[in-house]
Amino acid sequence: xxxxxxxxxxxxxxxxxxxxxxxxxxxxxxxxxxxxxxxxxxxxxxxxxxxxxxxxxxxxxxxxxxxxxxxxxxxxxxxxxxxxxxxxxxxxxxxxxxxxxxxxxxxxxxxxxxxxxxxxxxxxxxxxxxxxxxxxxxxxxxxxxxxxxxxxxxxxxxxxxxxxxxxxxxxxxxxxxxxxxxxxxxxxxxxxxxxxxxxxxxxxxxxxxxxx
Numbered sequence: 265x266x267x268x269x270x271x272x273x274x275x276x277x278x279x280x281x282x283x284x285x286x287x288x289x290x291x292x293x294x295x296x297x298x299x300x301x302x303x304x305x306x307x308x309x310x311x312x313x314x315x316x317x318x319x320x321x322x323x324x325x326x327x328x329x330x331x332x333x334x335x336x337x338x339x340x341x342x343x344x345x346x347x348x349x350x351x352x353x354x355x356x357x358x359x360x361x362x363x364x365x366x367x368x369x370x371x372x373x374x375x376x377x378x379x380x381x382x383x384x385x386x387x388x389x390x391x392x393x394x395x396x397x398x399x400x401x402x403x404x405x406x407x408x409x410x411x412x413x414x415x416x417x418x419x420x421x422x423x424x425x426x427x428x429x430x431x432x433x434x435x436x437x438x439x440x441x442x443x444x445x446x447x448x449x450x451x452x453x454x455x456x457x458x459x460x461x462x463x464x465x466x467x468x469x470x471x472x473x474x475x476x
Contacts, residue, residue: 268473269419271352272410272436274428275363275384278446279373281464282339285365285384286320292335295323313364313403317385321397329368329389336369341376344467349377351470360413362406364432383409407435425473427466428453444469 276284283291290296299320306316324332352359360381361370370384388396401409406428414421422441426433430449437443437456445457447464454460461468 267423268357268425268442269423270358270360270410270414270417271425271427271473272360272362272406272413272440273379273426274430274433274436274446275361275370275373276365277342277429277449278427278466279342279345279361279377280339280369281342285336285339285363285369288339289324289332289335289366290320293324293327293331295320298323314399317397317399321387321394324387324394327394329387329392329394332366332387332394333368336366337372339369341373342464342466344465345373346377348466348470349379351467352473353378357473358413358417358419360410362401362409362436364401364403364406367400381413403432404435406433407439410436410439427469442472444472 273279282288290299302316302319305311306313349359359379361374361379363370363384365384367384367386370382374382383401385400386398387394388398410424411421414424421439424440425442426436426440427444427446428436429446431452434453434456443457445453445460447462448454448460459472
């Protein structure tokens with residue numbers, strides 16, 4: 265028996281292994297060094313998260329969306345991801361991806377693992393080429409999305425669990441009834457986690473999600 269009715273997962277570094285969807289694309293397209301400046305400006309308070317995303321996508325303007333899809337479809341699932349989602353679904357638990365990454369990868373993983381919901385950021389195209397970004401999940405917005413999914417399913421947020429690895433998962437952790445930091449990338453998130461796992465095997469979260 266699973267103690268929770270809904271489990272929300274971050275995508276990059278949690279359901280998939282690798283550098284993260286934004287970085288994977290930047291590295292493949294040769295725009296990574298330029299993008300680092302945008303990140304530095306965000307973290308120093310000079311620009312908003314939305315502006316960071318907009319500037320990053322500007323670097324990809326005119327690239328065929330199929331090229332982006334091809335890059336993101338090479339990203340591997342995290343070890344144990346399939347088994348973990350299957351176990352949760354067997355008990356009737358709802359599952360969701362809530363990611364500041366890219367919707368293309370979130371949709372691929374949603375379909376591959378049969379996850380119920382996937383919220384991430386959508387690349388806008390014109391004639392099959394990148395022209396912008398629709399920011400659905402901002403830096404502090406994950407908690408509100410979890411609330412929305414929970415309400416839609418008549419689930420108390422205390423009966424929700426969250427699995428994440430970075431500081432933008434803190435609002436998610438604050439909203440959920442139980443939180444797991446999975447290979448955390450920043451020590452700040454540890455303050456808000458009930459459990460910390462330092463192993464690239466997602467099945468390690470399962471014992472903590474089971475009730476009596």
